[in-house]
Amino acid sequence: xxxxxxxxxxxxxxxxxxxxxxxxxxxxxxxxxxxxxxxxxxxxxxxxxxxxxxxxxxxxxxxxxxxxxxxxxxxxxxxxxxxxxxxxxxxxxxxxxxxxxxxxxxxxxxxxxxxxxxxxxxxxxxxxxxxxxxxxxxxxxxxxxxxxxxxxxxxxxxxxxxxxxxxxxxxxxxxxxxxxxxxxxxxxxxxxxxxxxxxxxxxxxxxxxxxxxxxxxxxxxxxxxxxxxxxxxxxxxxxxxxxxxxxxxxxxxxxxxxxxxxxxxxxxxxxxxxxxxxxxxxxxxxxxxxxxxxxxxxxxxxx
Amino acid sequence: xxxxxxxxxxxxxxxxxxxxxxxxxxxxxxxxxxxxxxxxxxxxxxxxxxxxxxxxxxxxxxxxxxxxxxxxxxxxxxxxxxxxxxxxxxxxxxxxxxxxxxxxxxxxxxxxxxxxxxxxxxxxxxxxxxxxxxxxxxxxxxxxxxxxxxxxxxxxxxxxxxxxxxxxxxxxxxxxxxxxxxxxxxxxxxxxxxxxxxxxxxxxxxxxxxxxxxxxxxxxxxxxxxxxxxxxxxxxxxxxxxxxxxxxxxxxxxxxxxxxxxxxxxxxxxxxxxxxxxxxxxxxxxxxxxxxxxxxxxxxxxxxxxxxxxxxxxxxxxxxxxxxxxxxxxxxxxxxxxxxxxxxxxxxxxxxxxxxxxxxxxxxxxxxxxxxxxxxxxxx
Numbered sequence: 001x002x003x004x005x006x007x008x009x010x011x012x013x014x015x016x017x018x019x020x021x022x023x024x025x026x027x028x029x030x031x032x033x034x035x036x037x038x039x040x041x042x043x044x045x046x047x048x049x050x051x052x053x054x055x056x057x058x059x060x061x062x063x064x065x066x067x068x069x070x071x072x073x074x075x076x077x078x079x080x081x082x083x084x085x086x087x088x089x090x091x092x093x094x095x096x097x098x099x100x101x102x103x104x105x106x107x108x109x110x111x112x113x114x115x116x117x118x119x120x121x122x123x124x125x126x127x128x129x130x131x132x133x134x135x136x137x138x139x140x141x142x143x144x145x146x147x148x149x150x151x152x153x154x155x156x157x158x159x160x161x162x163x164x165x166x167x168x169x170x171x172x173x174x175x176x177x178x179x180x181x182x183x184x185x186x187x188x189x190x191x192x193x194x195x196x197x198x199x200x201x202x203x204x205x206x207x208x209x210x211x212x213x214x215x216x217x218x219x220x221x222x223x224x225x226x227x228x229x230x231x232x233x234x235x236x237x238x239x240x241x242x243x244x245x246x247x248x249x250x251x252x253x254x255x256x257x258x259x260x261x262x263x264x265x266x267x268x269x270x271x272x273x274x275x276x277x278x279x280x281x282x283x284x285x286x287x288x289x290x291x292x293x294x295x296x297x298x299x300x301x302x303x
Numbered sequence: 304x305x306x307x308x309x310x311x312x313x314x315x316x317x318x319x320x321x322x323x324x325x326x327x328x329x330x331x332x333x334x335x336x337x338x339x340x341x342x343x344x345x346x347x348x349x350x351x352x353x354x355x356x357x358x359x360x361x362x363x364x365x366x367x368x369x370x371x372x373x374x375x376x377x378x379x380x381x382x383x384x385x386x387x388x389x390x391x392x393x394x395x396x397x398x399x400x401x402x403x404x405x406x407x408x409x410x411x412x413x414x415x416x417x418x419x420x421x422x423x424x425x426x427x428x429x430x431x432x433x434x435x436x437x438x439x440x441x442x443x444x445x446x447x448x449x450x451x452x453x454x455x456x457x458x459x460x461x462x463x464x465x466x467x468x469x470x471x472x473x474x475x476x477x478x479x480x481x482x483x484x485x486x487x488x489x490x491x492x493x494x495x496x497x498x499x500x501x502x503x504x505x506x507x508x509x510x511x512x513x514x515x516x517x518x519x520x521x522x523x524x525x526x527x528x529x530x531x532x533x534x535x536x537x538x539x540x541x542x543x544x545x546x547x548x549x550x551x552x553x554x555x556x557x558x559x560x561x562x563x564x565x566x567x568x569x570x571x572x573x574x575x576x577x578x579x580x581x582x583x584x585x586x587x588x589x590x591x592x593x594x595x596x597x598x599x600x601x602x603x604x605x606x607x608x609x610x611x612x613x614x615x616x617x618x619x620x621x622x623x624x625x626x627x628x629x630x631x632x633x634x635x636x637x638x639x640x641x642x643x644x645x646x647x648x649x650x651x652x653x654x655x656x657x658x659x660x661x662x663x664x665x666x667x668x669x670x671x672x673x674x675x676x677x678x679x680x681x682x683x
C-alpha cells in the first residue's frame with residue numbers, strides 16, 4: 001500500500017519537473033508557433049549558474065543557507081533571462097517572416113552552440129552538488145512509510161503556482177491580450193499599435209525564467225548535472241508539452257504529470273527497462289486519437 | 304545585434320585558425336601511438352586517466368632514448384564512449400598512421416573500434432575494457448592490461464554470497480555492454496552459489512530520477528543492490544536509495560572508481576563496496592611513477608597506471624620487432640613474451656587476456672579529513 005502510494009508520489013514529482021520545463025516550450029510555441037529547441041539548454045545553463053552563484057555566495061561569506069539560496073535565485077533568474085532575450089535576438093528575430101523551417105534549424109543550431117560552449121567553458125565532466133538540505137515529510141510507521149522531501153514538495157508547489165500565474169497572465173492582463181493578439185495575427189496586431197517584437201522578446205524572457213526555476217530546482221533535488229542534461233530534459237518536456245496540447249499552459253502541466261506518472265508507475269510496477277517505450281507508446285496513442293494533444297485546440301486555417 | 308554577430312563571427316574565425324595550426328603541427332620520424340577514450344562527455348574523467356597515463360609513459364620512454372632512437376608521440380582520439388564515434392575515431396587513428404593503439408575505455412566503444420583496427424592489422428591494447436567479448440571474438444591483435452568482467456563478477460558474486468551472506472539481492476545494470484556484462488557475470492556467480500536475485504532490471508544512462516526503482520526495491524525488501532554501470536548513475540541510485548531510507552548495501556564494479564562518485568552520492572557513499580584490481584599504486588615497481596605524478600599535482604588513480612602499462616607494452620613489442628606496424632607480428636610477440644611494466648610483469652594468454660587477474664573488493668568510507676576515500680578490504 002505504502003509502496004503504491006510512494007510510486008504515485010514519485011510520479012507526481014517527476015511529472016511536475018517535466019511540466020515545469022514544458023511550460024517554457026508551450027509558451028513560445030503558443031505565441032510564434034515555433035519549437036524553441038534551445039529551451040532545454042537554457043535549463044542546463046541555469047543549473048550551472050545555480051552552482052556557480054551558490055559557490056560564490058559561500059566565497060563572499062554568506063553562510064546562512066536561505067540567504068545564499070535567495071541571492072543565488074535572484075542572480076540565476078536574472079542571467080538566465082538575459083540568455084533567453086539574447087537567444088531570441090540572435091537566433092530567431094533575424095529569421096522572422098522567413099519560412100517556418102528556418103527558425104527551427106536555427107533553434108537546433110543554437111542548442112548545439114550552447115551545449116558546446118558550456119562543455120568548453122566548464123568542462124565535460126559531471127558536476128555535483130552535495131545534498132544541502134535533507135528535510136523530509138514521512139507518513140506511516142518507522143519501517144513502512146510514504147515520504148516526500150521538502151524540495152520535492154517545493155517543486156510541485158512551484159509548478160502549480162507558475163502554471164496558474166502564467167495562465168492568468170495570458171488570459172486576464174493587457175500583456176496577455178497583446179500575446180494572444182500577436183499569436184492570432186502578427187501583422188494586424190502590429191497595425192493596431194502592439195509592439196510585437198517586444199511581446200515576443202518578453203515571452204522568451206518569461207520562458208527562460210521558467211527554465212531557470214526548473215533548472216535550479218532539479219539541480220537542488222538530484223545534485224548532479226553536466227552540459228548534456230538539457231537535451232534529455234528537453235526531449236521529455238517537449239513530449240509532455242505535445243501530449244498535453246502544445247500552446248496550452250495547463251496542457252503542459254497535465255502532459256507532464258501524465259508522462260511522469262506513467263513512467264514511474266510502469267517502472268515501479270512492471271519494468272524499468274521499458275518505461276520510456278511505454279511513455280512514448282502512450283504519446284503516440286494519444287496523438288492518434290487527439291492529434292492536437294489532450295487540451296490543445298485544433299488549428300483553424302484562416303481563409 | 305550586428306555587433307554581437309560580428310563578435311561571434313570573429314570568435315569562430317579564431318577557433319578555426321587554432322584548429323588549422325593544430326592540424327599543421329606534424330613531426331617526422333616519430334612513432335605514433337593512438338590513445339582513444341572518452342576525452343569529452345560525462346565520462347571524461349576516465350578519458351583523462353587514460354591520456355595522463357599514456358602521456359607520462361611516452362615521456363618516460365622518450366627520455367630514455369625512445370624506441371630504437373625514435374621518439375614516441377601520443378595521438379589522442381575522443382570517442383565520448385559512443386560506439387559510432389568510436390568507429391570514426393578508430394578510422395581516423397588508422398589514417399593518421401599510428402603504429403598501435405592504447406584504448407578504448409567503454410567496452411561498447413572498444414568492440415566496434417577493434418574491428419577497424421583488425422581490418423587495418425593494427426595492435427590494440429585496452430587498459431580498461433573489461434567485457435569478455437573484447438577478447439572473445441578471436442581477433443588476433445586485441446589485448447588488455449585489465450581483467451575481465453567474468454573474473455570481476457566472480458569476485459563480487461562470491462563476496463555477496465559468502466562474506467555478506469545477503470539474502471535479497473537486486474541486480475541493476477545500465478543496458479550498456481560493460482554494465483550489463485558485469486551484472487550478468489555477477490548474477491551467474493550468485494546462481495552458482497545458490498542465490499536467486501529478487502530483481503533484475505536495466506536503467507537508462509542519462510536519466511536522473513530513479514525513485515520509482517528505489518521504491519520498488521524497498522517494496523521487495525532488498526538488502527543488497529548490485530549495480531553494473533558507471534559512477535554517474537551509480538551515484539544517483541545510491542543517493543536516492545539513501546534519501547528514501549532504503550538500508551541496503553550498495554555494490555558495484557570498477558566503473559565507480561573515481562573521486563566523482565562521492566560527489567554525486569553524498570553521504571550515501573559511506574559503506575559502498577566495489578570490485579577493482581589490486582591498487583596498482585601500491586605495487587613496488589610503480590613507486591617512482593606514482594611519485595612523479597603526485598609531484599605534477601595529479602593523483603594517478605584508477606586506470607592511469609593501466610594506461611601507462613598499455614603504452615609500455617606497446618613500446619616493448621615495437622622495440623622487439625624493429626618498429627613494425629604489423630599487428631599480427633606484434634601480437635605474436637606479446638603472447639610469447641612477458642613485459643616488465645609499471646604494474647609489474649605482465650603476461651598474456653592466447654586470447655590476449657592477462658594470465659593473472661587480481662580483483663579485490665574495496666570500500667568507500669569517510670576519512671579523518673571529511674573526504675571519502677576507498678580502501679581495500681580483506682576477502683574471506
